[in-house]
Amino acid sequence: MIVIENLAKHYGGGGAVGNAVEALAGIDLRVEAGEIFGIIGRSGAGKSTLVRCINLLERPSAGSVRVAGRELTALGDAELRAARRDIGMIFQHFNLLSSRTVFDNVALPLELAGVDEAEIEARVAPLLDLVGLAEQRARYPAQLSGGQKQRVGIARALANRPRVLLCDEATSALDPETTRSILSLLRDINRRLGLTVIVVTHEMQVIKDLCDRVAVLDRGRVVEQGSVFEVFTDPRHETTRALIRDVVGQELPAGLLERLAQPHLSTGGRLLRLVFTGAAADAPLISVLTRRFGLDLNILHGQIDEIQGRPFGSLLVLMEGVAERRDEAMAWLVEQSIRVEAVHVG
Ligand SMILES: Nc1ncnc2c1ncn2[C@@H]1O[C@H](COP(=O)(O)OP(=O)(O)OP(=O)(O)O)[C@@H](O)[C@H]1O
Ligand SMILES: [Mg+2]
Known part of the structure; x- marks a missing residue:
C-alpha cells in the first residue's frame, strides 16, 4: 500500500550541507x-x-514515496491534490476551525473538493454517527472536550473517503481514558472501513494497544521494525528497550538495586530476567526449577501481559544454588523457549 524507499529529508542549509x-x-x-x-x-x-x-506536506530531499502504486514525488500539483484525497490526516492539536460548527468542520474538505450540499449532508451525517458526535453537530469547537475535538478531526479526515489515515500524536494531548477511547475508535474504523492507518507517537503504550507492526525511529533512521509482539518481547536496539521500559516497568526500586549491588548479598546468586511467551507463559516454571534443580529462587519482580492477544510475561529472579545446577537450569529454560538474560546491577 505504502512503499517508502531510501527517503531522506534535510532542512535548510541553503545548499551548504x-x-x-x-x-x-x-x-x-x-x-x-x-x-x-x-x-x-x-x-x-x-x-x-x-x-x-x-502525503508530501513535506517534500523529500531524496528517495521515493509510493501510495497505492502511485509515485507521489513525480506528480504535478493538480494530480498531487487528487492523490492527497486518498490520505486523511489527524493532528495532536486537532486543527479545527473555531468559527465553524462540528458539522461544518467535517464538511470543509468536501466543500473544497466541490461536493454539492445534498451530498455533503448525506456524507457528513453518517461520519458524525461513526465517531459518536451526531448530537453535537451544531456545537463549536470551544464547546467540546479534547476527546470530542479529536473525534471531529477523525470525521473530517475521513470525509474524502481516504484509503490511508495518518495520525501524528493524535492522543498526546488527551488523558489516558480519552486516549483509550480514541484508540478504540481508530481500531474500529480500521476494521470497518479497511483503512490503512499510520500512527506516529512517542508513547509505547499507544503502539502496544493499537498497532500491528511498528518501526522505531532514532535520529532520522529506522533502527528496528517488526510485529508489535516481536518488538515488545525481543527488542534489539537500545532505543527500543528504553521506550519499552516506560511501559513495561522493569525498573527495580532504587533501594533494592542498592542492596543487590552489595557484594556480600550478590555472591553466589545470579540475577536473571526470564522472558516467556506463548505456551511457556502458563508453565509451572518456578516449581520445576526448585524441585528438579534444587535451586532457591527469589522473585523480585514479575508481570504478565498480553500483546496482540498473545500472553507475554517476564520475571526478575535471584537464582541461588550450586553453580553446575544453575547452568543446567538455565539450559533447561532455554529448551522451554524461555529467554534468559543476565541482569547486572551496581
Ligand atoms: N521546518 C523545519 N525546519 C528546520 N528543521 C526542522 C523543521 N521541522 C523539523 N525540523 C528538525 O528535524 C528534526 C526532526 O523533527 P520532527 O518534527 O520530525 O521530529 P519528531 O520526531 O516529530 O519530534 P516530536 O516528538 O517532538 O514531535 C528535528 O531536529 C527538528 O528540529
Ligand atoms: Mg512530531
Missing part, C-alpha cells in the same frame, strides 16, 4: 493495505517529518 538538519536518512518502509502501522521515537527523531513526507 554542513548547516542542514538531516531530519531523515535512508528510510525504507512498507506498510501493507489494511494494517495499523506505528512509528515511534523520541522527540526530534523525525516522526512528524516522515509522516508529512507520506
Whole structure:
C-alpha cells in the first residue's frame, strides 16, 4: 500500500550541507493495505517529518514515496491534490476551525473538493454517527472536550473517503481514558472501513494497544521494525528497550538495586530476567526449577501481559544454588523457549 524507499529529508542549509538538519536518512518502509502501522521515537527523531513526507506536506530531499502504486514525488500539483484525497490526516492539536460548527468542520474538505450540499449532508451525517458526535453537530469547537475535538478531526479526515489515515500524536494531548477511547475508535474504523492507518507517537503504550507492526525511529533512521509482539518481547536496539521500559516497568526500586549491588548479598546468586511467551507463559516454571534443580529462587519482580492477544510475561529472579545446577537450569529454560538474560546491577 505504502512503499517508502531510501527517503531522506534535510532542512535548510541553503545548499551548504554542513548547516542542514538531516531530519531523515535512508528510510525504507512498507506498510501493507489494511494494517495499523506505528512509528515511534523520541522527540526530534523525525516522526512528524516522515509522516508529512507520506502525503508530501513535506517534500523529500531524496528517495521515493509510493501510495497505492502511485509515485507521489513525480506528480504535478493538480494530480498531487487528487492523490492527497486518498490520505486523511489527524493532528495532536486537532486543527479545527473555531468559527465553524462540528458539522461544518467535517464538511470543509468536501466543500473544497466541490461536493454539492445534498451530498455533503448525506456524507457528513453518517461520519458524525461513526465517531459518536451526531448530537453535537451544531456545537463549536470551544464547546467540546479534547476527546470530542479529536473525534471531529477523525470525521473530517475521513470525509474524502481516504484509503490511508495518518495520525501524528493524535492522543498526546488527551488523558489516558480519552486516549483509550480514541484508540478504540481508530481500531474500529480500521476494521470497518479497511483503512490503512499510520500512527506516529512517542508513547509505547499507544503502539502496544493499537498497532500491528511498528518501526522505531532514532535520529532520522529506522533502527528496528517488526510485529508489535516481536518488538515488545525481543527488542534489539537500545532505543527500543528504553521506550519499552516506560511501559513495561522493569525498573527495580532504587533501594533494592542498592542492596543487590552489595557484594556480600550478590555472591553466589545470579540475577536473571526470564522472558516467556506463548505456551511457556502458563508453565509451572518456578516449581520445576526448585524441585528438579534444587535451586532457591527469589522473585523480585514479575508481570504478565498480553500483546496482540498473545500472553507475554517476564520475571526478575535471584537464582541461588550450586553453580553446575544453575547452568543446567538455565539450559533447561532455554529448551522451554524461555529467554534468559543476565541482569547486572551496581
Ligand atoms: N521546518 C523545519 N525546519 C528546520 N528543521 C526542522 C523543521 N521541522 C523539523 N525540523 C528538525 O528535524 C528534526 C526532526 O523533527 P520532527 O518534527 O520530525 O521530529 P519528531 O520526531 O516529530 O519530534 P516530536 O516528538 O517532538 O514531535 C528535528 O531536529 C527538528 O528540529
Ligand atoms: Mg512530531
